[in-house]
Amino acid sequence: MSETLTRNEIIVRPMTVRIGAEISGVDLTKPLPDETIATLQEAIARHQVIFFRDQPVSHEDHLRLGRAFGELAIHTGVSGLADYPEIVAIHADENSKFVAGENWHSDLSCNAEPPMGSILALHTVPEVGGDTAFSSMYAAYDALSAPMKAMLEGLTAIHDAEHVYRPIVGNNGKTYPCSEHPVVRTHPVTKRKCLFVNASYTTRIPQLSALESDALLGFLFRHCMAADFQVRFRWTPHAIAFWDNRCTQHQAIWDYFPQVRSGFRVTIAGDKPF
Numbered sequence: 127m128s129e130t131l132t133r134n135e136i137i138v139r140p141m142t143v144r145i146g147a148e149i150s151g152v153d154l155t156k157p158l159p160d161e162t163i164a165t166l167q168e169a170i171a172r173h174q175v176i177f178f179r180d181q182p183v184s185h186e187d188h189l190r191l192g193r194a195f196g197e198l199a200i201h202t203g204v205s206g207l208a209d210y211p212e213i214v215a216i217h218a219d220e221n222s223k224f225v226a227g228e229n230w231h232s233d234l235s236c237n238a239e240p241p242m243g244s245i246l247a248l249h250t251v252p253e254v255g256g257d258t259a260f261s262s263m264y265a266a267y268d269a270l271s272a273p274m275k276a277m278l279e280g281l282t283a284i285h286d287a288e289h290v291y292r293p294i295v296g297n298n299g300k301t302y303p304c305s306e307h308p309v310v311r312t313h314p315v316t317k318r319k320c321l322f323v324n325a326s327y328t329t330r331i332p333q334l335s336a337l338e339s340d341a342l343l344g345f346l347f348r349h350c351m352a353a354d355f356q357v358r359f360r361w362t363p364h365a366i367a368f369w370d371n372r373c374t375q376h377q378a379i380w381d382y383f384p385q386v387r388s389g390f391r392v393t394i395a396g397d398k399p400f
């Protein structure tokens with residue numbers, strides 16, 4: 127569905143045929159009526175990632191927005207703000223040695239119950255650069271050949287956070303989550319099948335030999351990054367991105383060093399992939 131949808135002054139404008147829509151006519155700094163929440167739920171089910179402009183949300187607004195779509199999750203990799211443990215700061219500047227989410231990933235797929243979605247609000251963005259790219263895992267699954275789909279059916283994959291967070295957070299005695307999920311999952315809302323492996327967390331398909339697993343994952347990681355499965359978002363100050371983590375992957379592009387890119391994220395809890 128690619129036409130623009132207008133309902134109660136809310137405009138949902140698709141950005142590509144497969145993924146992404148920009149939404150206007152909504153003020154996220156105010157509590158949202160149920161009807162608006164339903165419209166946004168429908169938009170995210172269809173477009174997988176939705177974007178808003180000019181929404182200078184406070185931490186309270188941000189939490190309220192997240193809670194309208196489900197219970198909030200505490201990040202299992204990095205600490206939240208002291209007063210708002212459900213809010214994680216996302217920040218890069220001239221002192222940054224790395225940025226979060228530089229490789230393609232689905233947020234915290236290492237968790238036994240990976241998040242349903244994430245809401246990122248950036249208040250400060252570089253004048254040029256700092257886009258986020260999102261890829262549709264429905265599109266990735268749909269594009270596979272029938273023999274490949276048949277082969278993936280019934281396979282699982284290991285998603286490990288150790289190699290992702292240990293180098294960033296250091297040796298603090300903490301253990302990081304590691305979980306096994308189906309390679310192809312069924313979206314609990316749309317009932318559509320999507321690929322659920324990503325280059326950041328996924329390490330191994332245990333039913334295959336190491337060589338087979340490396341080859342198949344290498345292919346799937348490359349396949350998931352095809353440009354025609356993607357939408358790329360150009361940030362503006364106080365823009366918000368809200369993505370469905372179950373059927374998308376994303377990559378934060380760090381092409382703006384030493385400029386500042388800064389904001390906050392909340393994460394909405396999800397359930398066990400099936």
Ligand SMILES: [Fe+2]
Nearest residue numbers: 227231233376
């Ligand atoms: Fe991310």
